[in-house]
Amino acid sequence: MMERRGKALSWMGVVGLVGMLAVVGCAKKSVVATTSGAEAAPSKPSGEAKADQGMDGPLQGLSKSPQDEAVKGPPMMVAKANEAEIAARRAREAAQKQLADIYFAFDKWALTDEGKKNLTQSAEALKQVANLKLLIEGHCDERGSREYNLVLGEKRAREAERFLLGLGITNKVVVTSYGKERPVCTERDESCYWKNRRAHLVLEDAK
Numbered sequence: 001m002m003e004r005r006g007k008a009l010s011w012m013g014v015v016g017l018v019g020m021l022a023v024v025g026c027a028k029k030s031v032v033a034t035t036s037g038a039e040a041a042p043s044k045p046s047g048e049a050k051a052d053q054g055m056d057g058p059l060q061g062l063s064k065s066p067q068d069e070a071v072k073g074p075p076m077m078v079a080k081a082n083e084a085e086i087a088a089r090r091a092r093e094a095a096q097k098q099l100a101d102i103y104f105a106f107d108k109w110a111l112t113d114e115g116k117k118n119l120t121q122s123a124e125a126l127k128q129v130a131n132l133k134l135l136i137e138g139h140c141d142e143r144g145s146r147e148y149n150l151v152l153g154e155k156r157a158r159e160a161e162r163f164l165l166g167l168g169i170t171n172k173v174v175v176t177s178y179g180k181e182r183p184v185c186t187e188r189d190e191s192c193y194w195k196n197r198r199a200h201l202v203l204e205d206a207k
Helices: 002-039 046-056 074-096 113-127 146-166 190-196
Strands: 133-139 173-179 198-204
Touching (some): 133 146
Antiparallel strands (some): 133 198
16 A cells, blocks of 8 residues: 555656646747747838838938028019019109109190200100100199190190100100199199199109
């Protein structure tokens, strides 16, 4: 009896030892497999590798210096356009100051010697700004009907236009008449009437 019990215990010890060795062996294989998997990770497809490089590496198509990325073109063009507009406006204002009003005798549209002299001086200024449009306004004093003065004012403006064109100006010319509707003086005497009987020259941008 004692001998059989001893043999049974011996066999149980052997079986236990074998089981422990088996467990340890499996654990080692798992560790080795895990380590090997970390060291030999499968390579990514070429498309994914390029994508990662694009995210981590320098972006393509951008300069490396801020100076090369300065905005060019439109801002400079806008600045030049503004400068050109300012220069054109100053030229128009300077020429406008040289255009004198032309005055007429009562109920007349013929140019006086003084009127011809003023138009000759105005023609020289107009030739310097031939790109601008010239508006000639005909005006009258308050005497006479509205309809009559509208016609008289147009005749005065037309006479000024004819003389200027004869002097060789090439500006586009537009004629209009205000008759007695826009007086510059409202006193009822000849000194005031004389100021209202006029042809007024105005420079405008050509359209």
